[in-house]
Amino acid sequence: MAQKTALVCKLLASAVSISHKAGKIIRDVMKKGDLGIIDKGENDLQTEADRSAQRCIVASFKSLYPNICIIAEEVDKISQNLDVPKDWLISELDKDILDLECPKSLLNVTEDQITIWIDPLDGTSEFTKGLIDHVTILIGVCVNDDAVAGVIYQPFWKNQGRALWGLVGSGVGGFELKEPPTDNKVYVTTRSHYDKTIESFIDGLKPCEIIRVGGAGNKVLYILEGKAHAYVYPSSGCKRWDTAAPEAVLRAAGGILTDKFGNKYSYSKDNEKDPLNKDGVFATSPAINHIEFMKLISDIQSKM
Numbered sequence: 001m002a003q004k005t006a007l008v009c010k011l012l013a014s015a016v017s018i019s020h021k022a023g024k025i026i027r028d029v030m031k032k033g034d035l036g037i038i039d040k041g042e043n044d045l046q047t048e049a050d051r052s053a054q055r056c057i058v059a060s061f062k063s064l065y066p067n068i069c070i071i072a073e074e075v076d077k078i079s080q081n082l083d084v085p086k087d088w089l090i091s092e093l094d095k096d097i098l099d100l101e102c103p104k105s106l107l108n109v110t111e112d113q114i115t116i117w118i119d120p121l122d123g124t125s126e127f128t129k130g131l132i133d134h135v136t137i138l139i140g141v142c143v144n145d146d147a148v149a150g151v152i153y154q155p156f157w158k159n160q161g162r163a164l165w166g167l168v169g170s171g172v173g174g175f176e177l178k179e180p181p182t183d184n185k186v187y188v189t190t191r192s193h194y195d196k197t198i199e200s201f202i203d204g205l206k207p208c209e210i211i212r213v214g215g216a217g218n219k220v221l222y223i224l225e226g227k228a229h230a231y232v233y234p235s236s237g238c239k240r241w242d243t244a245a246p247e248a249v250l251r252a253a254g255g256i257l258t259d260k261f262g263n264k265y266s267y268s269k270d271n272e273k274d275p276l277n278k279d280g281v282f283a284t285s286p287a288i289n290h291i292e293f294m295k296l297i298s299d300i301q302s303k304m
């Protein structure tokens with residue numbers, strides 16, 4: 001008898017397929033040239049690409065899994081309109097993901113345990129400035145408190161886009177996992193939310209190389225592709241939809257993401273009303289001892 005596909009694997013297979021369509025929607029908005037920028041508040045923008053990509057992703061998930069809790073970044077009326085063109089409703093399941101063996105611990109997960117956190121366009125500030133390589137689509141599948149599966153989709157990778165995925169207990173795919181250099185330490189941090197607090201942290205980390213780029217998904221990709229040892233963001237501002245998918249892919253690769261005290265964020269649906277990662281984001285490569293790294297962070301904090 002054919003084995004039933006586990007729910008988490010099905011959700012990841014959907015996420016990969018849906019991300020390809022949302023990526024095409026984002027590329028089309030960019031091609032059209034009118035981004036329809038709205039300022040949501042201090043240093044927090046939204047464009048037609050954010051709105052349309054979210055509508056595609058949420059409408060597709062809702063039509064396939066009507067009972068699963070979905071939390072997406074954009075909360076305005078347009079973004080919440082799920083009456084989308086028919087070809088925006090993606091029901092295919094990515095075949096490579098369906099071929100994966102689901103880790104034992106995730107085999108019996110039920111719909112009520114799941115929360116899907118969605119950032120339809122991470123790196124909006126960079127997108128509006130034409131820094132399209134910083135942009136990603138983030139879809140994180142969480143079971144109770146934990147981010148267990150995720151897709152980081154780069155819509156502008158080689159002009160066609162690619163989906164990078166991870167499943168905790170199984171592995172990662174869609175890219176080549178690389179180790180960071182063994183000589184000097186490289187840290188990646190914010191481009192658009194840089195301030196005095198971050199500058200002091202960075203000063204405490206020296207000697208090192210600092211790379212400033214946009215997007216939480218993009219920064220975790222720097223780690224996964226061996227271009228950085230850690231992602232350092234000591235301030236508030238990033239939300240659970242920014243970190244759910246990146247954390248899942250990073251964990252699947254053997255890395256860790258926590259707040260500045262070394263504590264994990266919870267991705268349960270209870271966080272819907274307060275999704276802020278208020279104690280920052282510190283993510284490390286599988287090649288780095290996260291506990292040792294957080295001791296260094298704690299020393300820097302005590303001196304500030």
Ligand SMILES: Nc1ncnc2c1ncn2[C@@H]1O[C@H](COP(=O)(O)O)[C@@H](O)[C@H]1OP(=O)(O)O
Pocket residue numbers: 042043044045119121122123124125189190191192193194213214215216233236237238239242
């Ligand atoms: N102060 C903030 N206000 C709004 N969004 C923030 C803030 N800080 C971080 N973010 C979100 O976290 C991501 C990573 O931050 P940064 O690039 O500054 O390191 C950003 O791309 C942005 O997501 P988004 O672009 O989806 O709004």
Ligand SMILES: [Mg+2]
Pocket residue numbers: 119121122123216241242
């Ligand atoms: Mg974001």
